[in-house]
Amino acid sequence: MTASTVADLQNEHLSISPSVLYFGAPVVLVVTRNEDGSPNITPMSSAWALGSRVVLGLSSASQGAANLRRERECTLNFASADLWSKVEKIARGTGKDPVPAFKQAMGFGYMADKFDAGGFTQVPSQRLRTPRIAECPLQFEASLVTIHGEEADPSPASQQALIIECEVVRVHAHHRIVVPGTNHIDTRRWNPLYYVFRHYFGDARDLGRNFRAEA
Template sequence: MTASSVMDLPDDHLTISPPVLYFGTPVVLVVTRNEDGTSNITPMSSAWALGSCVVLGLSTAGHGAANLRRERECTLNFASAELWPKVEKIARGTGRDPVPAFKHAIGYSYMGDKFAAGGFTAVSSERVRAPRISECPLQFEARLVAIHGDAVDLGSTPQKALIIECEVVRVHAHRGIVVPGTDHIDTQKWNPLYYVFRHYFGDARDLGRTFRAEI
């Protein structure tokens, strides 16, 4: 068998320098406990999962990252597409007081209770102290395993990104998105909210299954 050769064809691709590289990942609402026992919600989307591990990319400037480092646990709540207006209601907020100057300059303000601000309901978790968000159909309880390496430079802003590894210790799925009698998510019913180049997307179409899909 010979290797495929590299073609030298006319190229319709432009070389561009986009301001962000958010190619499209699900929105995760990370709930962490504040020092006083209340809770904070950090909307984020730089996350990936493999096995029971979820890795989060969180800014050093955020309140959620500081809470997670101290408390070593959180819940990961996956918003469905129709929740995007609630997510956007808390998007300009930070639980950090005072607000870092560079965030203040781009329109962020202190938001001490993002559950109230977004119209979200807190429900207690089973294996961690941080609560879950009732409105999110899919919720993971997770423990901090490690913060990897040095914080990664984010270019033009003074913040850096932490690479945070968590272990998922419990999964809660609303009965409406579970295939009855199984542990499988019904992908016809689960409609995740995606963050794509700073726009909210939803209603993704099911195109087919991989050879590994059991249902």
């Protein structure tokens, strides 16, 4: 490759300053329990898994973070692409009452029952008191391990980006997306909902298998 070719390739890219860095991750509906025992749903897409741990990125001012801090458990419900409109119905809602000023400025409002607002169905968990979302084909029951990022100002009024580490204690998958007779997800049938630069995406295409793929 010549120097001029490298220069041409380099010049094809622009240096930009996007307002958000949500480059694309699966939508997770985090269910937690409020102080009165009622469930709250926190839609989010800042999550990743390693081994049996899942790491969540949540605002310290969110109701979901407050509930997790107190109850130390949650369910992680992975929406399929066909659920995007239900997710959007609760996107403007927050379980915080009163609504924090910064959320009001972004157009959020108090939403007491997000299950009803989104048309979701509660089903009980097996290891936790926190319910799952029946419509989501893949569901994790998880317990809190630790929260990073609260050291500077742990007060409920502060707004910080928290890194929340959870341990998955039970996994549920709809029979349609499980390879029969195995514990493997059938990736041809599992169509997760992705959140990409504040747009919803689905209908992922299988391009091939990694050498470590088991199914």
